[in-house]
Amino acid sequence: MTEVRNFIRGEWISKREGREIEVRNPADQDELLAKGILASAREAEAAIAAASEALPGWARMPAPKRGEIVERAADLLRAEQDEVARLLTREEGKTLADAKGEIYRAYNVLNYTAGQSRRMGGTTIPSELPKNFAYTMRQPLGVVALITPWNFPVCIPAWKIAPALAAGNTVIFKPSSTTPLTAAALVEIFERSGVPPGVLNLLVGGSSDIGDLLTRDKRVRGISFTGSSENGTQIYTTCAARGAKSQCEMGGKNPVVVLEDADVALAADGIVSGAFGSTGQRCTATSRAIVEESVADELINQMVTRVSKWKLGNGLDPGVQMGPLVSAQQRQTVEEYIEIGK
Template sequence: MSTYHNLIGGRWTAARSGRVRPDLNPSRTSEVLAHFPESDPLDLQDALEAASSAYPKWRSMSLVARGDILYRAAELLTARADAIGRDLALEEGKTFPEAKGETLRAAAILRYYAGEARQETGEVYAAQDPTTLLYTRREPLGVVGVITPWNFPIAIPAWKIAPALVYGNAVVWKPADITPLTAFHLAQALVDAGLPEGVLNVVYGRGSVLGPVLTEDRAVRGISFTGSNAVGRGIGIACATRGAKYQLEMGGKNAVVVLADADLELAVEMTIRGAMRSTGQKCTATSRVIVEAPLLDAFTEALAERCRGLQVGDPLDSATYMGPLASADQQKTVLDYIRLGQEEGARLVTGGEALDPSGYYVAPTVFAGVNPGSRLATEEIFGPVVAVVPAASMDEALQLVNGSSFGLSSSVFTRDLGKALRYVEEVECGIVHVNSETAGAEPHVPFGGMKESSSNSREQGKSAREFFTQVKTVYMDRPASV
């Protein structure tokens, strides 16, 4: 069985503690896939020193040369997509087609930012004095920290690390501790593509041990984080206290609204995709379905029937629609919310139980008659659980969607263009879908939420440049002798 190490200063280096922890297969919890370091703050300090040393030379390299490295890494990910997808499915639990698709999405993200290296890097302005050349230039922040979650262990790191690198920053990356093998594959592709030593450093271990060190070190000029609200708020406070930039993408309680004129079959299918793919472990997953009264019974019955027919099992089996949850903690959390929903008086229509005891499986679950103020309807569950909430009208549906403290993604199903446009205008979410699932994002457009779902920042597309660079304004005048 392989034992992997931290990437520090261009070398795969064992943790100073000598401790390792197992990388488990959530579909067969008795299977250990590999061992990874249990790092401590000293390992992180080594990584920060390596990044600080590598930064000046990396910053001086041309954008185009940096982009070429990303392009080569994208080609390597594409060539290795089957192997990476298999490892991702084994350690995270999503099905192989989803895992391979995520790997190819990471490659697409790298290609996009390789192309951004050939875009404008500043602007020229008219000056009061016609002899003055007045312009701006974008410069990197310096050393940045990246903290990523386990649910998209290659796509989310790619959409943070690629722009950080192409714009000239050096990176210290703390990947999620339950998906370290996928993180290794992304780092190895960048190394094999020719990334200079020390420009990207990867330190494995527990976030509770490494996170505070990374966020509080004054050498780190920015932190990009995706994860829970509790951790995100702590990072924001720590960074604000010392004047560092921070970018937080956090929770969601994403709602589908099904209006009375909706295409019922389409609404059911898209709700299933949004709620059950990746076992509901997406920040953009569908968690609430708000259904206008005339369609309520038919929609609920069709949704439950469709859920009963989903195959849950081995993520490498081509017939599997939904794999296991990613960890024992995730399974316990989801089962606790299912019990809570029943205690709150919601009606369990289907699912609600743990399945194959060899892995962290939970049946696709649908609740009906859910109180919109209940915990089941207001708190992020991060699992295959859908709460169906009735609404008397579109007005009430909008009120229910906007009543959430979160505002990441939402969908509306309707045949009425006017209602669709009104929904887009009035819903308080950073991402809005019309007649499609709540999940899914393309790499060239901004991604992020409103309210407690984010720090009012955006990722991906050109928005990433706003975070990973700083603007310098230059007034250039001729010498008096000229």
């Protein structure tokens, strides 16, 4: 059985005391994938120190050289797509096809970012003074903390980690403790790609244990967060109070508007895909349909016809179109929303 570990200063760290977590396959709760101890403030402090010490050397490395490391990570991720996809499905529950699609998108993000490392130029500016040359150049922000959710445990971290590294920042990556194995697999790929010790650190822990510390510590100059509106608002407020940069991607209630002259079949396809793809566990999932009454019955009937043909089950099984919800807690949340909607 795999152990949930943290990655600090280029070393995989095991903990022996603290709050224990178990990682189980959401499609088969009897399958225990991993166990471990969540990171605490002590590990968070060690990660911040490691990232701070690694920053000068990493920032001095030419941007194209940093991009080469990101490109190697992209190539490794694509070469190991099948292995990582199976791990993602076993840990998060989405279908294997969805998992492979997510990993391919992450590969594209890494590949694009590697190329951008050669385009981070500044600007030249005409000066009002004679014999003066005015220009700007881009400098790394510093130590940044990246806080990511469980629903896209490869792609979202990839599109946060890769730009941060290419720009010369050092990173503390805090994934959801629901999907620590996929996070570790991505960090291992960056490790094998040549990221120096301390440049990329992984903390698997709760928001109350380490999330608050990362947002409040003055050495952390930026936070990129994807998650709930409640947590994102708190992070934004905390960062603003100390003048740190923050980037918060939060949830929403995404509507589809269907007018009476719409292609109803096309609308039904779009709504079903948007609402039920990834088991509906996306911040961009269709959560509302605003439909003109004259086409409502036809639209609903077409949606019911499509959904009734879907096969539900283990995401690793061929032909399955919808995997399980990620956890019992998430199932309870969905059931509560169903009751609200009745």
